[in-house]
Amino acid sequence: MNHALEQMQQHRSIRSYQDKPVPAEVLDAVLRAAWHGPTSINGQQVSLVVVQDAARRARIAEIAGGQPWIAQAPVFVAVVADFYKTRLGVAAAGSEQVIHDSVEGFAVAAVDAGITMGNLMTAARAAGLGVVPIGGIRRDPAAMIALLGLPELTFPLAGVVLGYSADDSAVKPRLPLATFAHSERYDAAALPGHIAAYDQTLQQHWQNLGRADGEPWSQSIARYYQQVYFPQVAPVARAQGFGFDR
Template sequence: MNKVIETMKEHRSIRNYTDKEISEEIINELVNVAQAAPNSINGQQTSLIVIKDKATKEKLAELTGGQSWVAAAPVFFIFIADFYKIKIASEITGLPMNITESVESIMVASVDAGLSAQNLMTAAESLGLGIVPIGGIRKNPDEVIKLLGLPKYTFPILGIGVGYPSGNSKIKPRMPKSVYRHDEKYNSENIKEDILEYDKEMASYLEDIGRTQEVNWSSQTMNIYQNVYYPKVYPVLKDQGFENCK
């Protein structure tokens, strides 16, 4: 296989970094590859905020739930759902912007942000950088919006910490292909049995890295998904103009 594929298969989250700065040349290239990702209808309904300021990163670490690696990363990127740009197009053309009445608007922006983020992460890892995606940017979205000066019709989707790794981490096992890949139509046969086997594998992995309190995949996932763990997302989306009523 080629180097790109090998880089992607070797992905792991890196939360510890050296003090080495990332050059502006590399940052610009990461921005370029993120912007080059495909996007729906060429609407380009995402934007990217580059954070290097120490105080801002420390505040973001707090707002994401005390994730210290946000502050430790030399650069922190935040992907924004950005229909403010679309609102400008609405003003230019005189046509109404009705898309933000629908949940489709935030789905489109989330998919596009994910595509851009994957481009950036793959490029960063190919350059020997370590990355960690941070969904916790949505934990306190109202305060993140205020901190970053985000206008109406925008919303923070995802953060990514980037830096030169200090040490490495183990690759987290993935579910067996029988659970992930489905040919022609979804095949639910034997999925429970395969997940039970995966739980055993994850329990061993978690023991190896000293995180036995998470038990296994099923237990850890349901400890989170038994609740709406970012309850501010829906009301803040509505405040930002994403009505989600259609």
């Protein structure tokens, strides 16, 4: 197996970082790797805001619900859905943009943001950095918009922490591959058994790490998915000019 595949299969979310800056040339190479990723119709409706200022990172850690690794690591990259940029291009062509006023528009931006994040994290890890993706900035998206100076028709979807790892975490076991990669047709019948087995596997993983607070997967996702855990996403997105009725 080549190094890139092995590294991707050993992903770890790092939540402890050294007090060591990321060299400008390393950060530039990582950002360029993310920049070259594909986007739907070459629309490029994703932008990054790179935050290195310590006070600003500390504020992001607060907005995200108290995640100290955001303040600890030297770099935070916000991944932003950006139909402000595309609207300028559409206007330059003498037309009016409407895609931002649809569920499809938000879906396209979210998909392309995910591709960007994947490339960003893969490139960072290839450069010897640790990473952890952060969805918690959607807890208070209005605060992120104000902090980053985002214009209308943009929305902060997620972010990535970058830095040199201080403590390598263990690889967390995943649901069986059969629950992720289905052959020809989706195999719904096998899922309950796979989930039950995975709950036991994950619980054993937490026990091996001495984590008394570790939960089975089903209990963990139930704490989140029994509610809309970031309820400000829709109203703030609408306030930014996004619509969901088309």
